Amino acid sequence: MPxxxxxxxxxxxxxxxxxxDDSVCIMGEDxxxxxxVFRVTKxxxxxxxxxxxxxxxxxxxxxxxxxxxxxxxxxxxVTEIQFSGFSMQAFDQIEQNMARMRNRTQGRFPISMVMRAxxxxxxxxxxxxxxxxxxxxxxxPGLKVVIPSGPRNARALLNASIEDPDxxxxxxxxxxxxxxxxxxxxxxxxxxxxxANIVRPGSDLxxxxxxxxxxxxxxxxxxxxxxxxxxxxxxxxLSISPMDTATLAESVSRTGxxxxxxxxxxxxxxxxxxxxxxxxxxxxxxxxxxxRVTCPDLPxxxxxxxxxxxxxxxxxxAAVQETLAWE
Amino acid sequence: MxxxxxxxxxxxxxxxxxxxxxxxxSRDPNYERxxxxxxxxxxVLTRSFDQRMLTMQRQGEMGTFAPNLGQEACQLGQVIxxxxxxxxxPSYRSFGAQLWRGWSIERLYKLWAGxxxxxxxxxxxxxxxxxxxxxxHVLPAVGIAMGMNYRSEPNCVVVNFGDGASSQxxxxxxxxxxxxxxxxxxxxxxxxxxxxxxxxSKQSATNNLAVRGAGFGIPSIRVDGNDILAMTxxxxxxxxxxxxxxxxxxxxxxxxxxxxxxxxxxxxVYREQELVDPWEARCPIVRFEHYLQRxxxxxxxxxxxxxxxxxxxxxxxxxxxxxxxxxxxxxIFDHIYGELPPELEAQKQAYLDRLxxxxxx
Numbered sequence: 001m002p003x004x005x006x007x008x009x010x011x012x013x014x015x016x017x018x019x020x021d022d023s024v025c026i027m028g029e030d031x032x033x034x035x036x037v038f039r040v041t042k043x044x045x046x047x048x049x050x051x052x053x054x055x056x057x058x059x060x061x062x063x064x065x066x067x068x069x070x071x072x073x074x075x076x077x078v079t080e081i082q083f084s085g086f087s088m089q090a091f092d093q094i095e096q097n098m099a100r101m102r103n104r105t106q107g108r109f110p111i112s113m114v115m116r117a118x119x120x121x122x123x124x125x126x127x128x129x130x131x132x133x134x135x136x137x138x139x140x141p142g143l144k145v146v147i148p149s150g151p152r153n154a155r156a157l158l159n160a161s162i163e164d165p166d167x168x169x170x171x172x173x174x175x176x177x178x179x180x181x182x183x184x185x186x187x188x189x190x191x192x193x194x195x196a197n198i199v200r201p202g203s204d205l206x207x208x209x210x211x212x213x214x215x216x217x218x219x220x221x222x223x224x225x226x227x228x229x230x231x232x233x234x235x236x237x238l239s240i241s242p243m244d245t246a247t248l249a250e251s252v253s254r255t256g257x258x259x260x261x262x263x264x265x266x267x268x269x270x271x272x273x274x275x276x277x278x279x280x281x282x283x284x285x286x287x288x289x290x291x292r293v294t295c296p297d298l299p300x301x302x303x304x305x306x307x308x309x310x311x312x313x314x315x316x317x318a319a320v321q322e323t324l325a326w327e
Numbered sequence: 328m329x330x331x332x333x334x335x336x337x338x339x340x341x342x343x344x345x346x347x348x349x350x351x352x353s354r355d356p357n358y359e360r361x362x363x364x365x366x367x368x369x370x371v372l373t374r375s376f377d378q379r380m381l382t383m384q385r386q387g388e389m390g391t392f393a394p395n396l397g398q399e400a401c402q403l404g405q406v407i408x409x410x411x412x413x414x415x416x417p418s419y420r421s422f423g424a425q426l427w428r429g430w431s432i433e434r435l436y437k438l439w440a441g442x443x444x445x446x447x448x449x450x451x452x453x454x455x456x457x458x459x460x461x462x463x464h465v466l467p468a469v470g471i472a473m474g475m476n477y478r479s480e481p482n483c484v485v486v487n488f489g490d491g492a493s494s495q496x497x498x499x500x501x502x503x504x505x506x507x508x509x510x511x512x513x514x515x516x517x518x519x520x521x522x523x524x525x526x527x528s529k530q531s532a533t534n535n536l537a538v539r540g541a542g543f544g545i546p547s548i549r550v551d552g553n554d555i556l557a558m559t560x561x562x563x564x565x566x567x568x569x570x571x572x573x574x575x576x577x578x579x580x581x582x583x584x585x586x587x588x589x590x591x592x593x594x595x596v597y598r599e600q601e602l603v604d605p606w607e608a609r610c611p612i613v614r615f616e617h618y619l620q621r622x623x624x625x626x627x628x629x630x631x632x633x634x635x636x637x638x639x640x641x642x643x644x645x646x647x648x649x650x651x652x653x654x655x656x657x658x659i660f661d662h663i664y665g666e667l668p669p670e671l672e673a674q675k676q677a678y679l680d681r682l683x684x685x686x687x688x
Contacts, residue, residue, distance in 0.1 A: 062500035069470015096463045105447040107662040165665035242668030
């Protein structure tokens with residue numbers, strides 16, 4: 001089975017999706033001959049031409065707004081926002097049209113499109129290049145929010161997002177883009193949206209995370225299991241919205257303890273929503289307060305400071321140990 | 328670099344029928360009688376609808392809405408040249424155009440009275456819904472036109488917005504996307520002089536808005552928006568160009584908001600009646616009726632009958648609306664996603680239980 005990085009796996013997804021369906025097209029800044037600044041669309045312009053791989057003017061609101069129109073006309077645009085921090089320029093079109101058009105038109109104009117964007121820190125970038133603001137979109141009715149953690153699930157989830165009849169915000173953890181390779185089959189593959197993955201079953205405590213923080217959590221869990229003898233259950237959320245509440249609640253009902261880890265800042269974040277849902281569905285099984293390991297409520301700092309700002313494996317281990325010690 | 332001075336060219340201004348109903352014979356399109364009579368009826372029906380809506384709003388039967396008194400020719404002229412395969416993207420003051428495109432009067436009543444079922448365009452009408460946020464519909468309209476290019480379809484999109492919308496960044500982006508992509512779209516910028524209380528002079532430092540199009544490399548024209556013949560001709564020509572693959576056109580249609588911004592507005596706070604009075608004489612309907620009478624297409628009596636029939640039509644539609652409009656609170660979860668996610672399914676069940684407890688059907 002071929003080994004691919006996440007960038008190569010995403011490229012494979014776009015290529016096979018365009019090959020399967022002529023209505024799938026790519027729009028974004030520098031996605032054409034340049035192949036995107038991270039090279040996710042590399043080679044696609046050469047293969048599919050100007051018609052299907054469109055370099056747009058430098059205006060993110062325009063990318064999303066025109067893509068909404070193309071989706072109304074029956075196409076399936078896969079848009080690229082160069083960095084998720086630039087999606088703020090498109091906020092009005094995402095909120096006012098992309099997310100609402102199906103509801104506004106009572107189902108006449110569903111918007112089947114994808115907004116891809118690299119997100120998160122860890123690559124020593126300038127301001128506005130490291131945000132994790134997935135909570136904005138998860139808070140917006142009508143959108144789906146999907147965040148892969150590795151090459152294989154990235155490819156399968158992007159395929160599923162392109163097939164999906166509703167608008168999907170697809171946030172790609174750019175710290176993982178070229179971090180490792182894994183087996184990604186040539187054969188077409190999808191994963192269902194709204195389904196979390198139990199990466200490692202365990203009985204002592206549930207760790208829930210997603211995106212680039214899954215690497216941090218994997219490292220922490222390895223130490224917790226091997227060195228500290230803690231049987232951790234690790235869950236990769238994969239879909240932020242819709243969220244697989246059932247899997248989370250079932251897990252925490254077994255373990256009684258939970259730590260949630262994400263890059264997005266703390267207040268009103270995804271962890272807060274998970275805690276609320278676990279209160280609703282698993283309260284009677286809780287043996288300790290649920291802890292969250294997140295970035296503080298600050299703009300992402302300049303990059304000399306980012307390694308201290310982002311949660312690391314030690315932070316996760318400490319939170320797990322505190323949660324286990326609570327009586 | 329090339330130091331040749333930049334020639335911005337000139338922008339044409341089109342008027343066929345002036346405010347005294349004098350016709351520029353060299354430009355008269357000489358539409359056949361059937362077409363002219365249909366246009367006249369469309370204008371009158373739009374005004375009848377507008378007046379009935381205002382009455383219904385004042386009587387508490389209608390929500391807030393945006394009257395379009397005096398803008399009827401501008402409205403109709405932008406859709407008369409369209410085919411059913413072309414698309415139209417209205418603004419919220421576009422109900423004359425919506426009626427022409429095939430929206431029923433009852434549907435528009437339902438829309439403005441707050442019933443969900445009034446909002447989507449009728450199934451057989453290629454229109455967008457309008458969006459309340461000013462100018463936010465223009466980019467999707469351009470996207471539809473880009474989709475027509477993608478599929479090599481020989482159709483076009485007309486998108487309507489106002490002088491206020493011309494200040495929105497998203498509208499500037501839309502003009503640029505259309506120009507760069509040679510998208511088959513006709514921008515109709517309906518300059519009625521006012522964005523609620525803000526006059527054009529505070530909206531733009533230019534004395535016309537047609538230059539906005541020219542600045543993006545889009546062929547642009549300024550048209551008398553109260554002249555149904557000029558409006559129809561200008562949009563017809565722009566639509567032909569668009570369908571022929573020649574890209575977008577920007578039309579500034581000059582008209583005047585005779586009435587309120589919306590029924591929640593009181594213009595006496597911010598503008599003097601003296602500014603409004605001159606436009607009474609520029610009424611697009613009176614002007615066109617003079618033309619029709621002079622050319623023997625309609626008599627005074629026939630014109631009066633059209634007014635009576637249109638008034639009766641909007642009242643008959645009102646009665647059907649009253650008999651038919653039902654709020655459907657149980658359906659509000661039906662169109663948010665293709666398939667309702669479990670979390671929303673649970674919320675829906677809790678909401679329906681609440682309705683049951685309150686005895687709401």
